[in-house]
Amino acid sequence: MSKIALITGITGQDGAYLSEYLIKKGYIVHGMKRRSSLFNTERIDHLYQDPHRENRNLILHYGDLTDSMNITRIIQEVQPDEIYNLAAMSHVKVSFDMPEYTANADGVGTLRILEAVRLLDLTKKTRIYQASTSELYGLVQEIPQKETTPFYPRSPYAVAKLYAYWITVNYREAYGMHASNGILFNHESPLRGETFVTRKITRAVSRIVLGMQEKTYLGNLSAQRDWGHAKDYIRAMHLILQQDTPSDYVIATGITTSVRDFIKKAFEEVGVEVEFKGEGVDEKGFISSIDTSKFGERVGQEYLESFQKRIGTEAVNVDPAYFRPTEVELLIGDPTKSKTVLGWEPKYDLPALVKDMMQSDVELMKKDAFLKDGGYRTMNYFE
Ligand code: NAP
Numbered sequence: 001m002s003k004i005a006l007i008t009g010i011t012g013q014d015g016a017y018l019s020e021y022l023i024k025k026g027y028i029v030h031g032m033k034r035r036s037s038l039f040n041t042e043r044i045d046h047l048y049q050d051p052h053r054e055n056r057n058l059i060l061h062y063g064d065l066t067d068s069m070n071i072t073r074i075i076q077e078v079q080p081d082e083i084y085n086l087a088a089m090s091h092v093k094v095s096f097d098m099p100e101y102t103a104n105a106d107g108v109g110t111l112r113i114l115e116a117v118r119l120l121d122l123t124k125k126t127r128i129y130q131a132s133t134s135e136l137y138g139l140v141q142e143i144p145q146k147e148t149t150p151f152y153p154r155s156p157y158a159v160a161k162l163y164a165y166w167i168t169v170n171y172r173e174a175y176g177m178h179a180s181n182g183i184l185f186n187h188e189s190p191l192r193g194e195t196f197v198t199r200k201i202t203r204a205v206s207r208i209v210l211g212m213q214e215k216t217y218l219g220n221l222s223a224q225r226d227w228g229h230a231k232d233y234i235r236a237m238h239l240i241l242q243q244d245t246p247s248d249y250v251i252a253t254g255i256t257t258s259v260r261d262f263i264k265k266a267f268e269e270v271g272v273e274v275e276f277k278g279e280g281v282d283e284k285g286f287i288s289s290i291d292t293s294k295f296g297e298r299v300g301q302e303y304l305e306s307f308q309k310r311i312g313t314e315a316v317n318v319d320p321a322y323f324r325p326t327e328v329e330l331l332i333g334d335p336t337k338s339k340t341v342l343g344w345e346p347k348y349d350l351p352a353l354v355k356d357m358m359q360s361d362v363e364l365m366k367k368d369a370f371l372k373d374g375g376y377r378t379m380n381y382f383e
């Protein structure tokens with residue numbers, strides 16, 4: 001008998017990688033998807049199966065974390081062995097603009113799932129993974145952060161996720177449910193949403209070297225994050241639910257890097273050196289040199305001549321509009337527990353992550369005619 005998984009947030013970065021991973025493991029995957037006036041399944045379209053077909057291993061349901069009756073009905077129909085609650089309004093900066101909605105979806109949404117499992121008498125059958133976050137550490141109380149480090153959330157998003165974390169622990173303790181938190185540090189990929197900083201950078205760097213964009217505007221360049229690859233992190237989610245005993249785990253690489261250094265690494269990946277000068281809002285990134293053979297190989301010889309004229313010009317500016325009212329300056333995780341208990345090991349390091357994202361975005365930008373017309377599309381906002 002195939003195991004049945006229900007993934008909320010299946011159309012997101014992690015939902016897409018996790019569904020592919022579970023289907024390969026023989027699972028039948030059910031996904032909760034929001035109704036949208038446009039298709040919003042781009043990340044999982046390669047897994048799509050015609051609903052007329054029998055024995056499908058990917059089945060989608062309309063749903064929303066703010067609608068408890070709908071969640072309860074889906075769980076009743078699906079009778080899942082495992083629920084991965086990945087759905088969330090996941091953008092920290094946007095959560096300052098939409099704090100109430102964020103609390104409803106990211107905080108109370110988790111309660112709705114736990115309570116549905118309890119009311120449907122599935123507490124012994126259904127295991128639950130809650131997508132908790134390193135944002136819980138916020139104003140960090142300890143370096144590096146581990147499972148026992150006290151939380152200090154710094155955004156409406158993180159406060160909502162704090163509720164979700166503790167209600168998961170509470171249902172585990174009160175009702176004996178197999179409910180666990182994965183406290184995941186930042187994880188990225190070619191599928192990362194375009195307004196998170198790494199993807200914003202790899203898209204912008206690709207467009208700059210292709211001559212489609214002059215410069216990019218970013219916020220706090222000194223923020224430091226422990227960045228891993230989403231493909232590694234979804235393996236950890238699955239491992240957490242395969243344990244006999246539920247528990248909470250930090251998933252991280254143990255290495256932290258500043259936004260500024262991530263920018264440098266993204267440019268280096270295509271043979272371009274960028275030098276930063278100035279401080280605070282006056283800090284600027286200048287194109288200082290080009291490794292012509294690397295550029296030719298990774299971007300294309302035909303783009304080299306015009307890009308050489310860019311030496312000495314600005315490619316990165318700071319715009320305070322991207323600053324957050326309260327910032328998380330430093331995150332660095334200690335994954336000892338997940339390595340020893342789960343046997344989890346990441347396969348990607350930061351250079352491999354940057355390479356994967358840059359290769360994908362250079363090719364994507366070359367193909368994207370809409371973006372050639374100068375459209376920023378999803379970047380009209382200060383995200
Ligand atoms: P993501 O790409 O932003 O995906 C979020 C998913 O949630 C999307 O499928 C989205 O649907 C869905 N969603 C949003 N609001 C919803 C609602 N009210 N009802 C139902 N679905 C809703 O996020 P991700 O990077 O894959 O992250 C997955 C989860 O892990 C999130 O809970 C996030 O907060 C958490 N997390 C992420 C990281 C990270 O670094 N990526 C680290 C720690 C924790 P649409 O496609 O329709 O927007």
Ligand code: G4F
Pocket residue numbers: 090091092093132133134135184185186187195196197198200217218219220221223224225259322323324327328329331383
């Ligand atoms: O890429 P970010 O927007 O990710 P952030 O805020 O760390 O949140 C992500 O990771 C969390 C895990 O720790 C998840 F829970 C959450 O759902 C999300 O996936 O920003 C990273 C850093 C911040 O310090 C931000 O201020 O980059 C800084 N930054 C600098 N310039 C920028 C920009 N962030 C964005 N989004 N856009 C900028 O222009």
